[in-house]
Amino acid sequence: MIQSGLRVCHVFAGTEGGSWVFDQLVRLRDQGCEVTALLGGDSGTLVERCRDAGLRTVAFDFTVRPTLALALVPWRFLKLALWMRRERFDVVQSHVINSTIFARPAAWLADVPVRLTMVTGPFYMQAPATRMTESATCIIETGIIPSCELTAQLYREAGVPERLICETLYYGPAAALFDPATSTPLGLRATLGLPADTLLIGVVAMFYQRLPATGARIPPATRGRLVKGHEDLIAAMPLILEQFPQARMLFIGKGWGPQAPQCEAEIAELIAAAGMADHILPIGFVADVAGAYLDLDVSVQASLNENLGGTVESLLMARPTVATRVGGMVDAVVDGKTGVVVNPSDPPSLAHGIAALLMDSEWARALGQAGRARMLADFTIDVTAPRLMQIYTRQRAAATGAWRLSRLVLRTIWGPLRFGHVMAWVVLTSYVVPYGRAYASVLLNILARLPRKAAAVIVPSRHRPGRVR
Numbered sequence: 001m002i003q004s005g006l007r008v009c010h011v012f013a014g015t016e017g018g019s020w021v022f023d024q025l026v027r028l029r030d031q032g033c034e035v036t037a038l039l040g041g042d043s044g045t046l047v048e049r050c051r052d053a054g055l056r057t058v059a060f061d062f063t064v065r066p067t068l069a070l071a072l073v074p075w076r077f078l079k080l081a082l083w084m085r086r087e088r089f090d091v092v093q094s095h096v097i098n099s100t101i102f103a104r105p106a107a108w109l110a111d112v113p114v115r116l117t118m119v120t121g122p123f124y125m126q127a128p129a130t131r132m133t134e135s136a137t138c139i140i141e142t143g144i145i146p147s148c149e150l151t152a153q154l155y156r157e158a159g160v161p162e163r164l165i166c167e168t169l170y171y172g173p174a175a176a177l178f179d180p181a182t183s184t185p186l187g188l189r190a191t192l193g194l195p196a197d198t199l200l201i202g203v204v205a206m207f208y209q210r211l212p213a214t215g216a217r218i219p220p221a222t223r224g225r226l227v228k229g230h231e232d233l234i235a236a237m238p239l240i241l242e243q244f245p246q247a248r249m250l251f252i253g254k255g256w257g258p259q260a261p262q263c264e265a266e267i268a269e270l271i272a273a274a275g276m277a278d279h280i281l282p283i284g285f286v287a288d289v290a291g292a293y294l295d296l297d298v299s300v301q302a303s304l305n306e307n308l309g310g311t312v313e314s315l316l317m318a319r320p321t322v323a324t325r326v327g328g329m330v331d332a333v334v335d336g337k338t339g340v341v342v343n344p345s346d347p348p349s350l351a352h353g354i355a356a357l358l359m360d361s362e363w364a365r366a367l368g369q370a371g372r373a374r375m376l377a378d379f380t381i382d383v384t385a386p387r388l389m390q391i392y393t394r395q396r397a398a399a400t401g402a403w404r405l406s407r408l409v410l411r412t413i414w415g416p417l418r419f420g421h422v423m424a425w426v427v428l429t430s431y432v433v434p435y436g437r438a439y440a441s442v443l444l445n446i447l448a449r450l451p452r453k454a455a456a457v458i459v460p461s462r463h464r465p466g467r468v469r
Contacts, residue, residue: 006090006392007034007090008033008392011038012038012046014039014040015043015045018046020095024388025037026053028389033091036087039060040062040098041059042057042059062099062101077102078109081105084110090113090392091116092114095117103117104137104138105137105419109407111411115140116143121327126220126221127216127218130216134158139164147171169387172308180294180317180372185291186286186291186294188250200247201296201300202300203301204314205253205301206255206256207230207260208256221344229345239348247279251267252285252292254284267282289313293313297361299320300322301333302322303327304344306328311339312332315332315339316375320339321340322340322342325341325342325343326344332374337367337370338371
């Protein structure tokens with residue numbers, strides 16, 4: 001084992017998913033780092049995976065509730081900073097914005113020498129509120145690691161100094177997990193009772209809750225939509241059937257989070273409303289995703305906003321792949337070279353791209369092979385982990401000091417003065433405005449149901465819903 005001696009903490013405000021956090025920590029440990037996973041709780045699949053692999057886990061409460069407890073958030077920053085300082089971490093790296101909100105100020109207060117955010121995608125730099133917050137506060141990091149070229153571009157356009165923007169590192173799996181030479185097809189046609197000549201179009205993606213129709217924290221192109229593009233896929237299927245009536249589309253995945261049953265029900269309703277129940281088949285979670293890919297004639301990622309989606313796994317399995325022109329998917333799927341790129345929110349374009357691959361299987365196969373070669377060169381954890389280690393060692397060697405008590409004291413005093421307006425903006429856009437609207441809506445609905453005289457006591461009639469004056 002390489003003895004780097006670096007003490008590394010990765011921060012992830014969750015306990016489920018986050019496989020990339022686990023993959024990076026395991027590889028960093030294998031390169032000699034002493035690693036810790038700071039997670040959003042002490043139970044969950046990610047927690048168990050880390051513990052089973054012998055990785056140290058620590059739980060922290062990352063929740064921010066729209067109550068008076070908001071006033072205690074700065075104290076929680078300081079509490080986390082004191083813990084980081086006691087631990088003497090050389091590196092603190094956060095993933096996803098809910099983690100960064102706490103890890104960034106805490107690591108800065110603690111004077112951790114290497115402070116990094118690995119940005120999981122362009123979503124938050126394309127939303128007005130979070131773009132402002134991110135561009136204003138990322139200057140206290142020692143580096144921003146984009147995980148696609150668009151994210152790097154968005155940081156540059158926001159005026160973030162070039163010295164802070166590190167090389168792009170991709171969130172990809174281990175190449176050995178997605179190898180067509182060692183994987184076996186699942187036999188989905190037989191399992192689903194489909195004829196052997198059925199053309200299978202597969203979409204490997206979670207079912208996420210529909211995004212709000214308004215809000216400064218949501219990119220405009222995704223407001224009120226299903227971010228993985230399931231609506232567009234459903235709308236594209238009738239167009240595909242005109243040319244390939246024997247085709248079937250498989251939705252491989254399940255709902256995410258507490259709203260999972262509602263997400264799955266909405267997808268089923270959309271399929272039924274389009275009359276596609278016999279042609280689009282949600283088959284749920286599949287443990288052997290690599291085997292499922294081998295059954296597909298075409299793999300599709302139709303997201304409206306995305307980092308890499310499932311493009312890396314699809315191309316590692318040498319599948320003919322269609323992806324929308326968003327986020328980092330165009331880094332992986334190079335149009336006409338490793339797959340076909342189509343317009344987002346455009347069912348005819350999506351149908352045309354899928355049909356092009358179904359129509360020319362030889363060309364489709366060549367694209368898949370080229371895609372696998374591209375993924376092996378730059379996109380797997382086997383490539384990312386050593387490059388990440390290089391960033392750590394380079395920045396740690398350049399750091400002039402660490403864990404200085406004077407910095408903790410000065411920054412605790414100066415920080416609120418320097419970034420108080422940013423905190424106020426976050427509270428206003430993330431909690432006061434959206435929750436204020438929700439509370440107002442509930443109150444107005446209650447008033448609308450009260451007897452007229454009772455409502456008049458609470459609020460003048462000119463303000464009551466359902467009355468025109």
